[in-house]
Amino acid sequence: MTATSIALFNNKGGVGKTTLAYHLAHMMQRLGRNVLAVDLDPQANLTSMCLDEDSIEALWSPATEAEYLRGQGMLVPDALSGGKTIADAVKPILEGTGDVALIEPISLKSGLWLLPGSLDLSRFEDKLSSEWAKSFSGDPAAIRTTTAFHRVVEHAADVVDADIVLIDVGPNLGAINRAALLAADTVLTPLAADLFSLKGLSNLGPSLRVWQRNWRQLVLPQVPAGISAPKADMVPLGYVIMQPEMRLDRPVKAYERWLQRIPGIYASAVLGASDTNGKSHHVATLRNYRSLMPLAHDARKPMFDLKAGDGALGSTQKYVQTCHKEFRDLAEDLLKRAADR
Known part of the structure; x- marks a missing residue:
């Protein structure tokens, strides 16, 4: 069975994209799926959420340095020794x-x-940028470069027999994100209801369509035999609104103003349509769980797994249960949308 990939992307940063990716990965695993989380953001925030600092230090160090860390009494699993990141792959x-x-x-x-x-992945940006136009003429080296992410992810998904691949990318329209998104079957857009997120949304859709058209018309017909290339589907799954710090049932007027504009902007910019034909692309609105985040960070677990021993006491434990329900509902909805694409 071929895995379905979902890229989480918005041109505007700071909307909680990585937090969403992390919690969806854990919840989808909880729902019985084999999940592969992929960190294609050069800031490596998803990696820092998944691994502790000692593990990351070992992962980013040459094998000889990993041995040194062991000598200093640090617990360094063999799987983390000697550099096995996306940056090492390319x-x-x-x-x-x-x-x-x-x-x-x-x-x-x-x-x-x-x-x-x-963080070393940022060095790949210029290489991907310079090889993009060369791939239009069928240059094999350029095509190997532009398909690199796709092939690394495809291999890893096959190794673990993944059902779902969640891809976390940075908040920009650069060459790294272009290569990452071309490799995605679907795209989920986390956003805040504000001017900056909506401006990012208006830039996102046209860029995806241009990339898709260029890839399908100019590159795919010339891909040499033996090189696996993505189809550049990038099907929009919809958007998730990440709540600011306010009561969910009492949004301020400014917030409500942007909320009302999101469906139209999403339809025109991302879908390239004047309307959504009656279909809602609003997947969910997630309330702000900022009070749970410090506890989750210290416990190194998802917010919806927090226990009393982690500091989630009294009313906080009810909040954890609400968090669990919201993420479970969201994960189930996304799995259905991805299957129906």
Whole structure:
């Protein structure tokens, strides 16, 4: 069974995209899916949520440094030694020494894996940018570069027999995100109900359509045999509104104003349509769980898994239960939308 990939993307940062990706990965695993989480954001925020600092230090260090860390008494699993990140996978292409070095994902728990990111991935931006136009003429080296993410993710998904691949990308329209999104079957857009998110939304759709058209018309027909290339489906799954710090049932007027504008802007900018034909692309509105985030960070677990021993006492435990229900409903809805695409 081929995995379905969902990229979480908005051109505007700071809307809780990585937090959403992390919690969806855990909830979808809870629902019985084999989930592969992929960190294609050069800031590596998803990786920092999934792994502790010692593990990340070992992951980003050469094997000899990992051995040194062990000598200092740090617990460094063999799977994290010697660099096994997305940046390491594309390093041979970046340095001109070969094709992608396919890597194994890290097991976080039964049914949940991570393809970790690295700050070093930012070095791949210029390479992807310069090779983009060359791929239009069928240049094999350029096509190997532009399909690198797709092939690394495809390999990892096959290794773990993933049902769902969740791809976290950065908040920009650069070359790294272009390559990441071209490799995605579907795109989910987290956003806040404000001017900046809606401006990002208006830039997102036209860019995706241009990338898709160029890829399908100019590149796909020329991909050499033996190189796996994405279809650039990028089907819009809809949008998730991330609540600011206010009561969910009493939004301020400014917030309500932007809420009313989201469906129309999403339809015109992302779907390229004047209306949505009666279909709602509003997947969910998630309330602000900022009071749970510090507890979840300290406990190194999702907010909806917090227990009394983690500090979730009294009314906070009821809030945890609400959080669990909202993420479960969202995950089930997304799985259905992805299956029906």
